[in-house]
Amino acid sequence: MTQDTEINGTAVDELQTSFRGEIIRPHDAGYDDHRKVWNGSIDRRPAVIARCTGVADIRAALRLARSLGLLAAVRGGGHSFPGLSVCDDGMVIDLSLMKGIRVDPEARTARVQAGVLLGELDRETQEFGLAVPSGIVTHTGVAGLTLGGGIGWIMRKHGLTIDQLLSVDLVTADGELVRASEEHNADLFWGVRGGGGNFGIVTEFEFRLVPVGPQVMAGPVFWAMEDTPEVLRFYRDWLADCPDELMTAAIQRKAPALPIVPPGLVGKHVIAIVGCYAGSVDDGERVMRPLKEFGSPVLDLCRPKPFLEHQKMFDPSFPHGWSYYVRSCDVAGLSDDVIDIATEHGLRITSPVTSVAMWQLGGAVGRIADDATAFNGRQAGFTFNINGNSKTADGFDAERQWARDYWSALAPYHTGVYVNFLMEEGEERVRQAYGAAKYRRLKALKRKYDPTNFFRLNQNIKPD
Known part of the structure; x- marks a missing residue:
C-alpha cells in the first residue's frame, strides 16, 4: 500500500539518522519478536516499531507518526489484556529500552x-x-x-x-x-x-x-473446590475485622503442575485463599492461623518467605505467549448469592490455566477521598478477575465463553470495574469504569491535552 511504501522509505530513513534507539520495519531481523506482546491471542503487524531510549526519541517518533497520520500504540511492558500496546499498519512507540x-x-x-x-x-x-x-x-x-x-x-x-x-x-x-x-x-x-x-x-x-519485608508471612492455602461455599463463608467472616496489614485474594482454578504441588493434586479443582501480611512475620503468623486451621486444607503453602519470592508467585500461571481473555467486575461483598455463583462456575473450569481471582479491597484503598484521583471504585469490597485462558488457540473460544458466562451470572451484583481488567469493551464500559462524574471530568481533560484523540489505543476517553 502507499502508506507502507512511505513508512519504509525516506521518512523513516530520516528519523533513523537522529534516533538513538532502534527502528524496526517488517523486513528487519527481530520484527516478529518485537511485535509480540504478552497475550498470545494478539497477532498484529505494525508498519514500524520505534524502540526509544529517552525523551528525544519519543518526541521524534511522535513527530513522524503525526506527519504521516499513523495510528500509534505505546508500549511499556506490553502486558495489557486486549493488546493495546501493538497495532496493525501503524507505529509502535516502544519504551521497553527505558530501564532507568x-x-x-x-x-x-x-x-x-x-x-x-x-x-x-x-x-x-x-x-x-x-x-x-x-x-x-x-x-x-x-x-x-x-x-x-x-x-x-x-x-x-x-x-x-x-x-x-x-x-x-x-x-x-x-x-x-x-x-x-x-x-x-x-x-x-x-x-x-x-x-x-x-x-x-x-x-x-x-x-x-x-x-515492606524483606521477609513476609504469605502464600496460599488450598481446599477442594467442592468446599467453596464453606471456605468463602469462613473467609468472609474472618476478614470482617482483619488488620490493614493483611491483603488477600480467593483463587479458583485447577491445581497447577508445579514442583511445589503434590502430583496427586495436579489438575484437581481447588479454591485457595492467598494472603500477604505487610508487617512482622510473627504478627502475620498469628493473624493467618485461623485460615490455616480451617476445615481440611489439601495443601498449605502459607509461610514466612522473602517478599520478592511472593511477588513472583503467579508468574508461572501467566507466562508470555498463552491466550488470555478476562472479564471483570467489582462487587460490594461476598454475599451468599455471589458465593453460590462462584461455586457453580468454578466447578465448570476445564482449562488447566484458567483461573478466577477475587481481590480483597478496603483498608488504605478506601480511606483516600474518592475524588482525589481518577481511579474509581475505592469503596468496592472485591474485584473479580475472571480469566478464560488456554496455552494455545485450541479451546480458547470455549474458555472465553466460560468467562463471559461467569461474569454475566454476577451481573446483578456488579458495582463497577477496574479499568486495567477491561478488554476492548466499548465506550459505555469505560464510562462505567470511572462513573459519570469522573468520566465528564476526564473528557474535559482529554480535550485540553489531546483534543484530536491521537492517543486512542487505550481504554479510550474521547474528547468530543
Whole structure:
C-alpha cells in the first residue's frame, strides 16, 4: 500500500539518522519478536516499531507518526489484556529500552523510567527493605499498571500504586514535555492517576517508597473446590475485622503442575485463599492461623518467605505467549448469592490455566477521598478477575465463553470495574469504569491535552 511504501522509505530513513534507539520495519531481523506482546491471542503487524531510549526519541517518533497520520500504540511492558500496546499498519512507540531506576533510600523515593517491569523495580527497592505498592505478576510494566491505578499485595496497608505516586514526566500529543504533580499541572496529575494513557506518554514516574519485608508471612492455602461455599463463608467472616496489614485474594482454578504441588493434586479443582501480611512475620503468623486451621486444607503453602519470592508467585500461571481473555467486575461483598455463583462456575473450569481471582479491597484503598484521583471504585469490597485462558488457540473460544458466562451470572451484583481488567469493551464500559462524574471530568481533560484523540489505543476517553 502507499502508506507502507512511505513508512519504509525516506521518512523513516530520516528519523533513523537522529534516533538513538532502534527502528524496526517488517523486513528487519527481530520484527516478529518485537511485535509480540504478552497475550498470545494478539497477532498484529505494525508498519514500524520505534524502540526509544529517552525523551528525544519519543518526541521524534511522535513527530513522524503525526506527519504521516499513523495510528500509534505505546508500549511499556506490553502486558495489557486486549493488546493495546501493538497495532496493525501503524507505529509502535516502544519504551521497553527505558530501564532507568534510581532509588533514594534516605528520602524513600524512586524515579522509574517507563520501560521498567515490576520485578525489576522490586529488586532495586527491596535491597533497602522498601517497595512501591504494585501488581502481582513481575513481568507487568510499571507504566500501564500505574496509570490504571495499581492493585497488589500491600495495597490495604499502603494504598494503590497511584497513592504513592509523587509526579510524572509526560510527553503530550504535540510533543511538549511537562511535569505533573500536586504542585504542577495538578489537573493532569489527577487524570494520570487512573486515567490510563489517554493524555500522553509518561516517560518517568516518581514514587514514594514504603517499608515492606524483606521477609513476609504469605502464600496460599488450598481446599477442594467442592468446599467453596464453606471456605468463602469462613473467609468472609474472618476478614470482617482483619488488620490493614493483611491483603488477600480467593483463587479458583485447577491445581497447577508445579514442583511445589503434590502430583496427586495436579489438575484437581481447588479454591485457595492467598494472603500477604505487610508487617512482622510473627504478627502475620498469628493473624493467618485461623485460615490455616480451617476445615481440611489439601495443601498449605502459607509461610514466612522473602517478599520478592511472593511477588513472583503467579508468574508461572501467566507466562508470555498463552491466550488470555478476562472479564471483570467489582462487587460490594461476598454475599451468599455471589458465593453460590462462584461455586457453580468454578466447578465448570476445564482449562488447566484458567483461573478466577477475587481481590480483597478496603483498608488504605478506601480511606483516600474518592475524588482525589481518577481511579474509581475505592469503596468496592472485591474485584473479580475472571480469566478464560488456554496455552494455545485450541479451546480458547470455549474458555472465553466460560468467562463471559461467569461474569454475566454476577451481573446483578456488579458495582463497577477496574479499568486495567477491561478488554476492548466499548465506550459505555469505560464510562462505567470511572462513573459519570469522573468520566465528564476526564473528557474535559482529554480535550485540553489531546483534543484530536491521537492517543486512542487505550481504554479510550474521547474528547468530543
